[in-house]
Amino acid sequence: MHDRLLWPEGKRKAFTLSYDDGVTQDIRFVELLNKYGIKGTFNLNSGLLGQPGMIRIGKKPASHNKIHPEEVKAVYAGHEIASHGLYHTTICQTDSARCLHEILTCRKELEGLVSHPITGYAYAFGAYDDTVLDALKSCGVTYARTIKATHSFDIPENFLIWDPTCHHDDEMLPKLTEDFLNGASLFPMLKLFYVWGHCYEFDQNDNWDHMEDFLKKMSGHETIWYATNFEIQNYVSAYRQLVFSVDGRFVRNPTCVSVWVGAIGSDTVTEIKPGCVTTLPEPSSL
Numbered sequence: 001m002h003d004r005l006l007w008p009e010g011k012r013k014a015f016t017l018s019y020d021d022g023v024t025q026d027i028r029f030v031e032l033l034n035k036y037g038i039k040g041t042f043n044l045n046s047g048l049l050g051q052p053g054m055i056r057i058g059k060k061p062a063s064h065n066k067i068h069p070e071e072v073k074a075v076y077a078g079h080e081i082a083s084h085g086l087y088h089t090t091i092c093q094t095d096s097a098r099c100l101h102e103i104l105t106c107r108k109e110l111e112g113l114v115s116h117p118i119t120g121y122a123y124a125f126g127a128y129d130d131t132v133l134d135a136l137k138s139c140g141v142t143y144a145r146t147i148k149a150t151h152s153f154d155i156p157e158n159f160l161i162w163d164p165t166c167h168h169d170d171e172m173l174p175k176l177t178e179d180f181l182n183g184a185s186l187f188p189m190l191k192l193f194y195v196w197g198h199c200y201e202f203d204q205n206d207n208w209d210h211m212e213d214f215l216k217k218m219s220g221h222e223t224i225w226y227a228t229n230f231e232i233q234n235y236v237s238a239y240r241q242l243v244f245s246v247d248g249r250f251v252r253n254p255t256c257v258s259v260w261v262g263a264i265g266s267d268t269v270t271e272i273k274p275g276c277v278t279t280l281p282e283p284s285s286l
């Protein structure tokens, strides 16, 4: 059936990045992303913005100075800002009120800086439990990133437990990059490559050049959708809201974004426009 999710314009690959803590090294990283036409999501702790710091774990010490609140909007222009908790505390195994305060206050304060709703989140230390998940839902958060590498290009079933493909220093990154760019595309027919990290790590490990090489390799492909985390979650959410007829030949798009669908083993692409009912092509056979 021609009812399978495709990325916008019928693309079959998407690439997204997610970087935590809102450190001043983000400025250099955003410049790199802009140079290569790649989009990122930056997860900030509103209660720590503007504070100085050093981080002494890893190969060598690196500054952990946070972006000043008044700079947030300009520094991250063209990219996405999401929450990382008010004070970067571990909220696992704490009570609901503290979870809600850490999540909701961060969201509210960041929204005040950028003047639009923020529904993304990245778990501080990657940690969550049922109380945290309930609090996220209560706070209107629609997606939350963990730090558990999938080493796959799968789309998450539950966006509140969004496991990334890998960290940028993962030893499998070169192989995954090769698979993503040049591997067979039939199964899975849709790929999502999701890399995360912290920009201070490029100072700790002296590997800015290594990251730039990776970004360069990933950039400029017409077959790839370069998107923020929000754009991906929002798009997949629209697909999941499509209403199909019983025989799968007609589909209504009740959302406000176009959704593209196709079939395994076929290059035929159908755009389902917002608010429209669309007739899909006859089923194809492999």
Ligand SMILES: [Zn+2]
Pocket: 020, 021, 084, 088, 124, 125
């Ligand atoms: Zn963090």
